[in-house]
Amino acid sequence: MxxxxxxxxxxxxxxxxxxxxxxxxxxxxxxxxxxxxxxxxxxxxxxxxxxxxxxxxxxxxxxxxxxxxxxxxxxxxxxxxxxxxxxxxxxxxxxxxxxxxxxxxxxxxxxxxxxxxxxxxxxxxxxxxxxxxxxxxxxxxxxxxxxxxxxxxxxxxxxxxxxxxxxxxxxxxxxxxxxxxxxxxxxxxxxxxxxxxxxxxRGMAAGEVTVRGPSRDLHSGLYGGPARNPIQLLATILGEMKDKDGRVTLAGFYDGVHPVGDAVRADWDRLGFDGAEYLGEVGLSQPAGEAGHDVLEQAWARPTAEVNGIWGGYTGEGFKTVIPAEAHAKISFRLVGDQDPDKVWAAFEAHVRDRLPADCTAEFSLRGPGSRxxxxxxxxxxxxxxxxxxxxxxxxxxxxxxxxxxxxxxxxxxxxxxxxxxxxxxxxxxxxxxxxxxxxxxxxxxxxxxxxxxxxxxxxxxxxxxxxxxx
Amino acid sequence: MxxxxxxxxxxxxxxxxxxxxxxxxxxxxxxxxxxxxxxxxxxxxxxxxxxxxxxxxxxxxxxxxxxxxxxxxxxxxxxxxxxxxxxxxxxxxxxxxxxxxxxxxxxxxxxxxxxxxxxxxxxxxxxxxxxxxxxxxxxxxxxxxxxxxxxxxxxxxxxxxxxxxxxxxxxxxxxxxxxxxxxxxxxxxxxxxxxxxxxxxRGMAAGEVTVRGPSRDLHSGLYGGPARNPIQLLATILGEMKDKDGRVTLAGFYDGVHPVGDAVRADWDRLGFDGAEYLGEVGLSQPAGEAGHDVLEQAWARPTAEVNGIWGGYTGEGFKTVIPAEAHAKISFRLVGDQDPDKVWAAFEAHVRDRLPADCTAEFSLRGPGSRxxxxxxxxxxxxxxxxxxxxxxxxxxxxxxxxxxxxxxxxxxxxxxxxxxxxxxxxxxxxxxxxxxxxxxxxxxxxxxxxxxxxxxxxxxxxxxxxxxx
Structure with a gap:
């Protein structure tokens, strides 16, 4: 017909x-x-x-x-x-x-x-x-x-x-x-x-992590030095989530990530996408994703680990020399291919736990079931x-x-x-x-x-x- | 008389x-x-x-x-x-x-x-x-x-x-x-x-750092991957401020730090100070200061670098997959011996600047003149x-x-x-x-x-x- x-x-x-x-x-x-x-x-x-x-x-x-x-x-x-x-x-x-x-x-x-x-x-x-x-x-x-x-x-x-x-x-x-x-x-x-x-x-796994150290907020004049600072700890843990080439370091993170197929890549090449212009529109010039992948792949076809929010200690006007009892972050992963959101989140939890001193704890709350x-x-x-x-x-x-x-x-x-x-x-x-x-x-x-x-x-x-x- | x-x-x-x-x-x-x-x-x-x-x-x-x-x-x-x-x-x-x-x-x-x-x-x-x-x-x-x-x-x-x-x-x-x-x-x-x-x-040098990346807050669904995340960047920078032995890595940080004299050390030894008990009172068991110095020295005679506050991105209830334009931290250093607060703060600024990608900036505000x-x-x-x-x-x-x-x-x-x-x-x-x-x-x-x-x-x-x- x-x-x-x-x-x-x-x-x-x-x-x-x-x-x-x-x-x-x-x-x-x-x-x-x-x-x-x-x-x-x-x-x-x-x-x-x-x-x-x-x-x-x-x-x-x-x-x-x-x-x-x-x-x-x-x-x-x-x-x-x-x-x-x-x-x-x-x-x-x-x-x-x-x-x-x-x-x-x-x-x-x-x-x-x-x-x-x-x-x-x-x-x-x-x-x-x-x-x-x-x-x-x-x-x-x-x-x-x-x-x-x-x-x-x-x-x-x-x-x-x-x-x-x-x-x-x-x-x-x-x-x-x-x-x-x-x-x-x-x-x-x-x-x-x-x-x-x-x-x-891209799919998504997202949630929150709280890292806890001292049982209460401490004054750094008294405890600064021997007392673990949960902000410092969280910063170290999150910093180590990526390497210098922009790759995510979580164990098994790239399992199920596939390269872009040749046909699709050829279609994308015809778009004449200008990565520098795309970043330039938001004031950036250095692609922050994985080395070896252009801006379009980084945005469309590669997985990410992002800290979407972080907070801890004193954040108001002026200054308090506090060592806080805890520090928090909201984390999300954009997923591609066959990455499993549960496995990715579990790898994140393991990454955090592996870096916790014996006297610190971490609490996780996964937001929703995630999506492939x-x-x-x-x-x-x-x-x-x-x-x-x-x-x-x-x-x-x-x-x-x-x-x-x-x-x-x-x-x-x-x-x-x-x-x-x-x-x-x-x-x-x-x-x-x-x-x-x-x-x-x-x-x-x-x-x-x-x-x-x-x-x-x-x-x-x-x-x-x-x-x-x-x- | x-x-x-x-x-x-x-x-x-x-x-x-x-x-x-x-x-x-x-x-x-x-x-x-x-x-x-x-x-x-x-x-x-x-x-x-x-x-x-x-x-x-x-x-x-x-x-x-x-x-x-x-x-x-x-x-x-x-x-x-x-x-x-x-x-x-x-x-x-x-x-x-x-x-x-x-x-x-x-x-x-x-x-x-x-x-x-x-x-x-x-x-x-x-x-x-x-x-x-x-x-x-x-x-x-x-x-x-x-x-x-x-x-x-x-x-x-x-x-x-x-x-x-x-x-x-x-x-x-x-x-x-x-x-x-x-x-x-x-x-x-x-x-x-x-x-x-x-x-x-101990003396003090303290201030605030703001790390800036994109010119505005971005959505990670669009920009996640190629866009630099200032929280991730700040976390990496602060994480690298200390090594695994609790030593501060800023260049020249320990200039002017002297060991505790034998007489004072002997006086301190007579105090019968119990570092484990001191930490235990605030729920901790692992001294977080420099390896090779006991808890009392870490608290009284060694310098520190502390993140007293950190904030950036979305920190409210629920979740936003934002890549924020900036992230912030309040930092303080407790100083000993002849450490110069201005030199310590300058070393911190250099530590941050050395780690900034070409498209990111950092702004510093030193709080007061510091004290020796x-x-x-x-x-x-x-x-x-x-x-x-x-x-x-x-x-x-x-x-x-x-x-x-x-x-x-x-x-x-x-x-x-x-x-x-x-x-x-x-x-x-x-x-x-x-x-x-x-x-x-x-x-x-x-x-x-x-x-x-x-x-x-x-x-x-x-x-x-x-x-x-x-x-």
Missing amino acids: KNSDSAALDHIETHLDDAIERLFSLMRVQSVSTDPAYAEQCRRAAALLAEELAGIGFDARVAPTPGHPMVVAHYDGPGPHILFYGHYDVQPIDPIELWTRDPFDPSLESRDDGSRIITGRGASDDKGQLRTFVEACRAWKETTGSLPCKITILFEGEEESGSQSLDPFLREHAEELQADFALICDTLMWDRETPGLTIGL AITVPSDSAALLATREALDAEWGKSALLGCGGSIPVVNSIRSILDMDTVLVGFALPDDNIHSPNEKYELKSFHKGMRSWVRILGKLGEMADARDAVAAA | KNSDSAALDHIETHLDDAIERLFSLMRVQSVSTDPAYAEQCRRAAALLAEELAGIGFDARVAPTPGHPMVVAHYDGPGPHILFYGHYDVQPIDPIELWTRDPFDPSLESRDDGSRIITGRGASDDKGQLRTFVEACRAWKETTGSLPCKITILFEGEEESGSQSLDPFLREHAEELQADFALICDTLMWDRETPGLTIGL AITVPSDSAALLATREALDAEWGKSALLGCGGSIPVVNSIRSILDMDTVLVGFALPDDNIHSPNEKYELKSFHKGMRSWVRILGKLGEMADARDAVAAA
């Missing part, structure tokens, strides 16, 4: 203002998930989306969870079965005084270069991005009367507040949510002209078809690594046993999670058009097996 | 209650120097002392300073000329809820072992201690009609709040305050039975006479090192060119600077008796030259 997407693409052009207004309507709903005061607004956002999906042919409902509800919708079309995930909740708006406009009063603004941006909380993350997909479904439905694929939609309402209900919900509804693969629109473009297909997401890295097969039929559609719309596309993690991709992998194709139209300067969030009108507009094309391409596949098989 | 101290000693016995009441009167004056709200009470404490000294034969006055006033008093007696220093101001009383009684309502309490303690702010530091000397003068005056020495008294009112006015005052009144040597009663006993003669005070260590000659006639008097009263005495510094001793040394003999009757558990400060009645009682004997002994010296000459 050959799907013609031209009518749907025309529909996007002629109904752009309507699409913007529908995004604005969703953005006006103050669905801040982390603050219980906004629970009713979260419920309203879910209801709004479910109602809309029902209007374009989905069997849609608001599904309760112990937290904010999910939106679940099914369309029983032809071709492969897609699970599309997005989230309708948004980050808090603090500090409100830094916004140039009410964050829940979205607007379309023109910039000096002639481009236009949609401003307001959720413009990009993830209301703007998820609506590019919904609008593409609408365009197909309103022009052809049907959608070219079988589609299940899952919109979450707790992504910005820890996704407490997500995994239980996926487990409980595993059969209902089962599809051939997943699509997510919550990631970045490479640049303003190049949409991104994210194929690697995700590697999306870069040669699956689904990904290649998606890329073909993106190339048709934009003239090019990029395979991206991602330095961070998107937990839902791990959940879809581990609970539903499905791969995910991540397509993103956001830009690094969208100010997601910050004041003055925006989404390029171009991202929104061409994002909708991209999904029209992607749905068409995917619908051309004979059946589900094609989509997940390697090309 | 031979001074008979028996009448004065008897007077102490028969007037103990009066002496306690005079101490109580002084303690009731809320002379908290750090809080401007108590300025009038500081003035009242100074006036009270000046009035009393005038009553026992001193030419006494309250001398203004830009801060709280000094008390200056002269008695033109025979023998060597002594400058006695004390301070009438006290520490703040916070946290007030931890006091079992109004800190400015002194009382005499009995303990289960039959001993008695004087409780309240200033009981020990320094109102109780300075009054042991004043009461000894009173006893001599009231029983013999005169004092056995020529005495100048200087009571400061800003010791607990930085002594801003002290050095300018000493410079301005250098001639008036000149004596053969100084006596101070603001230090510790060795134990409940053994008064202390403190002969070594003080070594009191342990064989001067003045010290030997004082010790003889202490031995007569207590049966023994101890030459002590002190891990901390007493800035006034440096000021007396550098501005007035005088040595100081430090005699102390305080105990480590006196809770100075803390709630429920106390002074042993025994310390107060035998302290007064000690000064009666010391004044008698010193007065026996033919003239000033004897007092400062080596025995």
Whole structure:
């Protein structure tokens, strides 16, 4: 079956203002998930989306969870079965005084270069991005009367507040949510002209360590010298976590870390990435990662050990010559390949314990179960078809690594046993999670058009097996 | 001339209650120097002392300073000329809820072992201690009609709040305050039975370092790997400040550090100090100072490098995967012998700078000018006479090192060119600077008796030259 997407693409052009207004309507709903005061607004956002999906042919409902509800919708079309995930909740708006406009009063603004941006909380993350997909479904439905694929939609309402209900919900509804693969629109473009297909997401192990020495804070005039200083001890231990070449020294840390494949490396080389410029933008010039790997690999394909916070002793104005009883640090590891978050954290604990004098102790608290890295097969039929559609719309596309993690991709992998194709139209300067969030009108507009094309391409596949098989 | 101290000693016995009441009167004056709200009470404490000294034969006055006033008093007696220093101001009383009684309502309490303690702010530091000397003068005056020495008294009112006015005052009144040597009663006993003669005070160089990397806080999902983490950098730098044997690695750090002399070492050996017990009291068992030096030397006679505070990145509840723009530490060095505080701090700065990548910077702020260590000659006639008097009263005495510094001793040394003999009757558990400060009645009682004997002994010296000459 050959799907013609031209009518749907025309529909996007002629109904752009309507699409913007529908995004604005969703953005006006103050669905801040982390603050219980906004629970009713979260419920309203879910209801709004479910109602809309029902209007374009989905069997849609608001599904309760112990937290904010999910939106679940099914369309029983032809071709492969897609699970599309997005989230309708948004980050808090603090500090409100830094916004140039009410964050829940979205607007379309023109910039000096002639481009236009949609401003307001959720413009990009993830209301703007998820609506590019919904609008593409609408365009197909309103022009052809049907959608070219079988589609299940899952919109979450707790992504910005820890996704407490997500995994239980996926487990409980595993059969209902089962599809051939997943699509997510919550990631970045490479640049303003190049949409991104994210194929690697680093995993994470993170937690806190407290090193304890004396039973109480001591005065260094009395005890300075013979008494162990936990800050000095912690500094030594953390300092020894990396060697002079930027390599992490934890035992077995690099187990499961694989080199970047030649094909992906060649794709990356074509990006023309300038590591010096990338670092220069944040005032740096010396890559701090492992020697022998360029900046892009250090950020996308190599694991890290980071101290994200440290505190101990007297940190106020003036001075106290205290030897504190304890010192603390927050540590996180970004993981790649097959690194096991539990093993990495255990190696960190061993690294600390091995360096403790007999009269000192360490206490660890691992934050959550950690997450493994995700590697999306870069040669699956689904990904290649998606890329073909993106190339048709934009003239090019990029395979991206991602330095961070998107937990839902791990959940879809581990609970539903499905791969995910991540397509993103956001830009690094969208100010997601910050004041003055925006989404390029171009991202929104061409994002909708991209999904029209992607749905068409995917619908051309004979059946589900094609989509997940390697090309 | 031979001074008979028996009448004065008897007077102490028969007037103990009066002496306690005079101490109580002084303690009731809320002379908290750090809080401007108590300025009038500081003035009242100074006036009270000046009035009393005038009553026992001193030419006494309250001398203004830009801060709280000094008390200056002269008695033109025979023998060597002594400058006695004390301070009438006290520490703040916070946290007030931890006091079992109004800190400015002194009382005499009995303990289960039959001993008695004087409780309240200033009981020990320094109102109780300075009054042991004043009461000894009173006893001599009231029983013999005169004092056995020529005495100048200087009571400061800003010791607990930085002594801003002290050095300018000493410079301005250098001639008036000149004596053969100084006596101070603001230090510790060795134990409940053994008064202390403190002969070594460590000096200090202290300040803050800020290490800067990226121009702003970064997200480790984007920049983790290639971006330098200032916390990791600072930890490495501070970790490398000491080697595995507890030695400080700064270049030239040990220049001017001398071994403990054999005579003093022999005196210390007689103390029967138990390093394991000392550390055990604060939950430690492994001496953290330099290998090859026992706990007492580590605390009294060896220099240190301490991190007194460290902070950077996210230190609140939960977790942020931030790579911060900067990290901070407060550092202090306790100095001994002839170590130069400026050179030590410069070596620390060089240690940091040598380890900075080309794209990172460090900013330093040295806190104050630092202080050199003080070594009191342990064989001067003045010290030997004082010790003889202490031995007569207590049966023994101890030459002590002190891990901390007493800035006034440096000021007396550098501005007035005088040595100081430090005699102390305080105990480590006196809770100075803390709630429920106390002074042993025994310390107060035998302290007064000690000064009666010391004044008698010193007065026996033919003239000033004897007092400062080596025995």
